[in-house]
Amino acid sequence: MSARVGIVLVSHSAAVAASVADMARALAGGGGGAGGGGSAPVAAAGGTADGGFGTSAELITEAATSVDGGAGVAVLADLGSAVLTVKALLAEGDELPAGTRLVDAPFVEGAVAAVVTASAGGDLDAVAAAASEAYSYRKE
Template sequence: MVGIVVVSHSPALATAAVELAREMLHGTDVPITVAAGTAGGATGTDAVRIADAISRVASGDGVLVLMDLGSAVLSAELATELVGPLDGEIRLSAGPFVEGLVAAAVTASTGADLDRVAEQAASALTPKASHLQH
């Protein structure tokens, strides 16, 4: 099953987003982990913590990484360089943080491949945007 890493500057925000996503899974166990805040507990991101989180959920099915703000993207990019060899691809998602996480988790729970999980995360704002354009 595709693993998911949630990268946020705020541990509280990441934990709340994961709790919401897990509610949508109705008991299905999708490997989701959080890499939020710094090692000292401050607001921010830490590439080493992200790399560790990627390693924890890695499988041959791949890992999707969702990030909250710009510097989280930079930290996640660095983390992909720090992770040792893995069995499976690591993909960073441009999808929205909360909607993308929910869509990715639900899609991963069906056994979908990394391409499909990433696609659903990236397009997660489409229904809201379409609704609000009328």
């Protein structure tokens, strides 16, 4: 019950990934809720390694490793090469920690749901489900 599920946010933009991570941490409140173990670790993997727009497998791997506490890692990605790179790493490689999963979720809303759920002590299945469920939140 100790380790939290780690969250990795992969965007084509470093600023988007970092800002969504900040926002999700803030909205999760940092308190953690019932679990009492503090916020889940969140890492941003945005843009390319040289600071441009795109996707870096290296940054994704670093981010996933940095938030892996043994309870699994939920990865959310924005679009195109971000999604494909995570999928390729999961399908063909051994670079990502065991228990890493790409979550099918809207990037911003899903990130908030994932961090809140993980901070409350939810396991990887619960985190993935909460993030995916964010798709069903209609705005009109």
